[in-house]
Amino acid sequence: MGLKGHPILKNSKEIEILRKANAIVMEILLTLKEAVRPGVSTFEFEELALELCERKRVKPAFKGYRGYPYALCVSVNEEVVHGMPRKDKILKEGDIVSFDFGVVYDGYVGDAAITVGVGKISEEARRLLETTEEALRFAIEKARVGNKIGDISHAIQRRVEREGFNVIRDFVGHGIGRSLHEPPEVPNYGKPGRGLRLEPGLVLAIEPMVSAGSYEVVILNDGWTAVTRDGSLSAHFEHSVAITPSGPIILSQV
Ligand code: MF3
Numbered sequence: 001m002g003l004k005g006h007p008i009l010k011n012s013k014e015i016e017i018l019r020k021a022n023a024i025v026m027e028i029l030l031t032l033k034e035a036v037r038p039g040v041s042t043f044e045f046e047e048l049a050l051e052l053c054e055r056k057r058v059k060p061a062f063k064g065y066r067g068y069p070y071a072l073c074v075s076v077n078e079e080v081v082h083g084m085p086r087k088d089k090i091l092k093e094g095d096i097v098s099f100d101f102g103v104v105y106d107g108y109v110g111d112a113a114i115t116v117g118v119g120k121i122s123e124e125a126r127r128l129l130e131t132t133e134e135a136l137r138f139a140i141e142k143a144r145v146g147n148k149i150g151d152i153s154h155a156i157q158r159r160v161e162r163e164g165f166n167v168i169r170d171f172v173g174h175g176i177g178r179s180l181h182e183p184p185e186v187p188n189y190g191k192p193g194r195g196l197r198l199e200p201g202l203v204l205a206i207e208p209m210v211s212a213g214s215y216e217v218v219i220l221n222d223g224w225t226a227v228t229r230d231g232s233l234s235a236h237f238e239h240s241v242a243i244t245p246s247g248p249i250i251l252s253q254v
């Protein structure tokens with residue numbers, strides 16, 4: 001399913017199922033976070049995520065999607081997104097690690113991401129995590145009926161650039177529902193008042209990806225892992241959010 005075309009609006013019953021799917025995603029992400037410490041390989045988080053999927057009787061949403069071979073994306077330091085779990089990639093004190101994860105529950109997809117520090121991290125890393133997470137909160141605040149996609153995009157860009165950081169251009173947020181990726185695209189940069197008008201029933205995965213340096217990325221030889229070209233640190237936070245007449249509902253919240 002591509003990102004072009006008309007958004008698929010969801011009724012309140014579908015939003016409740018999406019809430020359940022996304023709550024499971026966030027529960028699993030928080031369990032992964034608890035397991036973060038120096039000496040753990042990124043593959044161990046893949047194994048833990050798969051085990052938690054079995055226990056909760058849900059299917060991982062990423063495994064097999066466009067040929068992606070794993071359930072989890074684990075992106076360390078200069079890795080922006082789509083980091084492949086590896087037995088020889090060992091976390092060390094001072095690293096930052098992003099977990100991006102999705103499940104299918106009752107035919108609907110949940111998708112969320114968090115970035116966490118390994119032990120004590122640098123002041124720049126701490127500021128990068130705080131900025132990216134706050135950019136997501138500001139964006140969600142704009143996810144209201146009558147606003148435009150550009151209002152969400154601009155809120156992210158403004159918060160990030162105020163800090164001297166840059167938003168990644170090559171990847172975007174997206175609509176979500178029965179498919180992981182549905183229209184519309186939700187860029188992390190843009191102008192207020194531009195783009196699609198937000199309507200009740202629209203469900204968006206909003207996912208700022210931020211570089212502490214340049215926003216240029218390159219894809220590694222594995223065909224998936226996106227890294228910053230200049231090697232600078234990158235962070236990623238993602239929530240799936242429903243737009244309703246009474247305001248945004250963060251579905252991936254526990
Ligand atoms: N959260 C990511 C996204 O929305 C997950 C996609 S990874 C893939 O694009 F492996 F499934 F492609």
Ligand code: CO
Pocket residue numbers: 111112173174205207238
């Ligand atoms: Co996503």
